[in-house]
Each structure stands twice: as structure tokens, then as C-alpha cells.
Amino acid sequence: xxxxxxxxxxxxxxxxxxxxxxxxxxxxxxxxxxxxxxxxxxxxxxxxxxxxxxxxxxxxxxxxxxxxxxxxxxxxxxxxxxxxxxxxxxxxxxxxxxxxxx
Amino acid sequence: xxxxxxxxxxxxxxxxxxxxxxxxxxxxxxxxxxxxxxxxxxxxxxxxxxxxxxxxxxxxxxxxxxxxxxxxxxxxxxxxxxxxxxxxxxxxxxxxxxxxxxxxxxxxxxxxxxxxxxxxxxxxxxxxxxxxxxxxxxxxxxxxxxxxxxxxxxxxxxxxxxxxxxxxxxxxxxxxxxxxxxxxxxxxxxxxxxxxxxxxxxxx
Numbered sequence: 001x002x003x004x005x006x007x008x009x010x011x012x013x014x015x016x017x018x019x020x021x022x023x024x025x026x027x028x029x030x031x032x033x034x035x036x037x038x039x040x041x042x043x044x045x046x047x048x049x050x051x052x053x054x055x056x057x058x059x060x061x062x063x064x065x066x067x068x069x070x071x072x073x074x075x076x077x078x079x080x081x082x083x084x085x086x087x088x089x090x091x092x093x094x095x096x097x098x099x100x101x102x
Numbered sequence: 103x104x105x106x107x108x109x110x111x112x113x114x115x116x117x118x119x120x121x122x123x124x125x126x127x128x129x130x131x132x133x134x135x136x137x138x139x140x141x142x143x144x145x146x147x148x149x150x151x152x153x154x155x156x157x158x159x160x161x162x163x164x165x166x167x168x169x170x171x172x173x174x175x176x177x178x179x180x181x182x183x184x185x186x187x188x189x190x191x192x193x194x195x196x197x198x199x200x201x202x203x204x205x206x207x208x209x210x211x212x213x214x215x216x217x218x219x220x221x222x223x224x225x226x227x228x229x230x231x232x233x234x235x236x237x238x239x240x241x242x243x244x245x246x247x248x249x250x251x252x253x254x255x256x257x258x259x260x261x262x263x264x265x266x267x268x269x270x271x272x273x274x275x276x277x278x279x280x281x282x283x284x285x286x287x288x289x290x291x292x293x294x295x296x297x298x299x300x301x302x303x304x305x306x
Contacts, residue, residue: 055141074130075131
């Protein structure tokens, strides 16, 4: 299945992780280009705090949209939550999370 | 620590030949080792001594360090840990009040920063769509920050025994309500800035 903004996922392990899991490097580079088109403050290294905190906020209850909005507000980026959907698909495909609600 | 009277019992009073201690806060980022604790849901501030000329270099050797700086760091973090571990209802309440006070300031800053952008931005580059976007973003920030900080204030309940919590709950609720009110007041100021800017545009 493909994640949407309404998707809720659950982690398969607690503790440190990142929402970048399962997304290959070229796709991350392409994602950064998309992000930079929306917010010029974004650099490739911005993915680290965004990805780490996205992972931290996954609790099996919050939607992708809620988490994406929260991490952007936390770090002062102005990005569309839709940009995070591909990361969620990567985590699902890598087996790091499973879908609770699609 | 930085609020202590340095003439009365200041623990580093004899270290006058090295740089004075000043404590400043920086926003949370998951960049350092404390990130691991945060990932397990354990509150984990990163406390750093800065600037450090040899930070993360091969020159960070024993002869390039000052034992008194280690003592400062040890005393400071130990006192913080002791205060948290030994907190009763009164101490927990003062921590909650401190967090709420800083949050209220943060909420005001969000509204003020956005108001400045709306007003000054409109003077140099009148763009209604951009003005509306700045306002909408600030409203979103205010809602998020107020809710997050209300949770932070309430988290002091975890510092004390379950039996002591009822005595604190009323104060926690009051602080939470205060933050909600401050967020609403900040949002109202933001809306006022937006209305005044629109009126100025219509008159020009």
C-alpha cells in the first residue's frame, strides 16, 4: 500500500531510529531538491533532525500529517506535509514500521 | 544556576582567573549523544561548555583541559540532577512555573516576530498572499507551541510521588490555562497587525 497524510504507523522497535530508513540516497537527494523549492533554508543535513524527530514522534496514534507538521514547526521549516509521505513508504517497505490505519 | 547571587555562596567564587560561567539556552536538536535518550522518551538536555577551542579534535588532550572547568561542569550537572531527583511538590511547582514563564515569552515572540514580518514586509513588498501565509503559519506555531508547552508543564508531575500529585494538579491546570490564554492573546495581536496592514493597503 501507499501511505497518505492520514496514515498512522507503528514502530517495530523502540529507541533510536530515523524516518530516512528505507529511502535510498538518490531519492533523499531528490527529496531535498523538492524541499528546497518550498523552503530555501533546507540543506541535505536538514534531513537528519527532521528524520530523527519524525521517528521519535511515531506513536501508533499520530497521523503522518500531524507528525510532519510538528517536526517542521519544531525546527522552523515551512514544508508541505506531503513531502514526508515518501519517507513513510520507505520505512514501511524496509520493515521499520507497519501501517495501523491507512 | 545563573540566577544565583554570585556574592553569596557562589560555588565557583574562587575561580576568578578563568572565564565566568554564563548559562544560555539553545533550541533542542537531535544532533548529539543525548538523542539516544530522547528516542527512548527520556528528557535529555544537552549541556555543553562552549566555546571549546579543541572540541572534537586531536588537540583535546588532558594537558589542554582545565580541571576546574570539569569541576564546574560536574557541580552544575550534579546539582541539577539532585534538584530533579529530590523534588517535592513545591520544587516541582517552581520548575513548572519556570517552564510556563519561558513558554509565555516564547508565545509572545512568535506573534511579535510574525507581526513585524507582516507590517514591515508589507511596506517593502506588498503581497497579500505572503502576508496571509505568514499569519497562518504563526497561528499554527502558536497552537503547536502552546500545546507542547502545556504538556511540558504537566510533565513535572512525574518528578513527585503519586500521593503528592493531587496537591499540584490545580496549579498545573492553572499554568496550562494561563498558557492557553497567552496564546490566544498573542493570536489576537497577530490578527490586529494583519487587520491594520490590510486597512493601510486599502487606504493607499
